[in-house]
Amino acid sequence: MRPETMNAIRQAYDIEQACIQEMKDYIDDEQFGKAVDLLSTATRIAAAGCGHSGIICQHFAHLMCCIERPARFISPAEAVHGATGYLQKDDVMVFASRGGKTKELLPILDICKAKGVKVITVTENLESPLALGADVVLKQHVNRETDRWNAQGTTSTTALCMIFHALQAAVIEETGYQAEQFALIHPGGAVGERLNNKAL
Numbered sequence: 001m002r003p004e005t006m007n008a009i010r011q012a013y014d015i016e017q018a019c020i021q022e023m024k025d026y027i028d029d030e031q032f033g034k035a036v037d038l039l040s041t042a043t044r045i046a047a048a049g050c051g052h053s054g055i056i057c058q059h060f061a062h063l064m065c066c067i068e069r070p071a072r073f074i075s076p077a078e079a080v081h082g083a084t085g086y087l088q089k090d091d092v093m094v095f096a097s098r099g100g101k102t103k104e105l106l107p108i109l110d111i112c113k114a115k116g117v118k119v120i121t122v123t124e125n126l127e128s129p130l131a132l133g134a135d136v137v138l139k140q141h142v143n144r145e146t147d148r149w150n151a152q153g154t155t156s157t158t159a160l161c162m163i164f165h166a167l168q169a170a171v172i173e174e175t176g177y178q179a180e181q182f183a184l185i186h187p188g189g190a191v192g193e194r195l196n197n198k199a200l
Contacts, residue, residue, distance in 0.1 A: 012146040016158050019143045023159060026139040034136045035120050036170045039064070042092040042118070045071035048079060049096035050104050052153030053160060057096050060164040067168065067177045068185070076104035084108060089116035097121070098140060098156050100128020109133045122163055138163055 047057035064071035183195035
């Protein structure tokens with residue numbers, strides 16, 4: 001392996017570490033508080049994004065299910081072919097779009113507004129259509145991607161993941177969700193074994 005390659009590996013760690021540290025400066029207490037209130041009380045939660053953002057939205061939906069907040073990822077392609085029927089008035093839709101202009105998501109925003117679904121948008125662009133149409137906007141900060149061309153969805157994916165992880169931690173606190181509850185729905189794997197043995 002060339003020395004430059006090893007340097008790229010180390011730089012990737014440095015770039016993403018710096019991003020997470022810098023993100024703290026962009027935390028808006030009021031907006032995060034509103035997001036946590038919505039997620040803690042919604043009957044249903046959905047998440048939608050494209051590309052890397054969509055993959056992380058799938059992770060977010062699973063995180064919510066793990067604390068018994070019913071959630072699902074809605075594919076942007078399926079959303080405009082009936083999948084938004086999952087959402088009812090006062091449910092919550094979470095959009096993830098770094099630029100806030102992802103054209104596949106804009107029709108979903110219109111559907112949410114027509115149905116009275118609350119919208120949380122995670123984006124870097126606070127003046128974008130997805131931000132301006134949202135009830136709550138969470139600022140995504142990205143210093144740069146880790147590849148040499150600053151083009152691949154790497155640091156931006158980590159930044160989005162961090163926001164979703166923070167939201168889950170906050171919803172756990174807000175709802176008082178207990179490890180014993182998680183043990184019941186997570187009997188599998190090493191985590192399930194540890195939690196259920198503790199419960200005994």
